[in-house]
Amino acid sequence: MAELFLIGGATDIMLERLGAKFTIHKAKDMEDPQAWLAEHGASITHVATNGHDGVKPAFMEAMPNLKAISCYGVGYDAIDTTAAKAKGVVVTHTPNVLNAEVATTAVLLMLACYREVLRDDAYVRSGRWEVEGNAPLTRSADGQTVGILGLGRIGQAIADKLAPFGTTIVYHSRSKKDVDYKYYDNLTDMAREVDTLICITPGGPSTNKIVNREVMDALGPQGTLINVSRGSVVDEAAMISALQDGRLGWAGLDVFEEEPKVPEALRQLSNVVLLPHVGSGTHETRAAMGALTVDNLLQHLENGTVISPVPECADM
16 A cells, blocks of 8 residues: 555544555654654655644655645645745645635634623623623624735635625735725725725745734724734734734734744733634634545545645646
8 A cells, every 4th residue: 555644633534544545653652753754754655634733854755756746725824835845745735615614713702802702701600790781882893894815715715704884805816806895005094094904815935924013003903903824924922012003903813823822912901802723713614624635645646646735736
């Protein structure tokens, strides 16, 4: 059987399907995966990984006969796709199957910020409602102008889910899209004109800290920042400072710079909603992601093609 190197975890269903065609070598069960690869790496033809762990450059170098990497997740910035393609290694990911769920998470975070869900939940649980009376009023999420940073498949799904709220959608991305929404070629200019900025752009060097102090100051003290993309997209230190100073009003975050570490200063703020990177975290969506991760590997093993290559490998 072909040999597969598994980085990170996999569900029982994934392991059962993969085990029928591959001999699986689990990195997490190895005391020293790099040393194991130094001895056995030449036998590995396929890798299954995830968007967080990716594939270390040293791992890739130790697998000279590697043919395909299947990534469980839509984001793949932890995999050097340029190096992979140069070696003739196709990289796949799991787009589309998680679009709706991540979009739902973005809207959930936005609504939680506008309607102060965490504050009011704590108000009820503490008994303050009975003693002090009604909680302070919140803001309406209806009729807002929302700027989407990265109008790809998930960005469009977010726009669709916001339509019933009477939202005006504008966007900033690397290039103008064939859509009816207003396009901004400058992110700071867009931030100045919106009530909420939702980040759903890919990670990587080109978007590292693209949401910087200038952008957050433009969003302003009545603005809301939502990030369901990658923690690297937002300058976390600048965001914390802006939230503390009141230069930025609210933030809803599903991703962070050094996950699972979240700065204490951020955890102490009352004007943020924090989630543990669960944008796609439902049983249904994760099952679909797992199925596509395995399908890519099995199809490649069978005929050398894949279902969902990353854009950089689409012509391989």
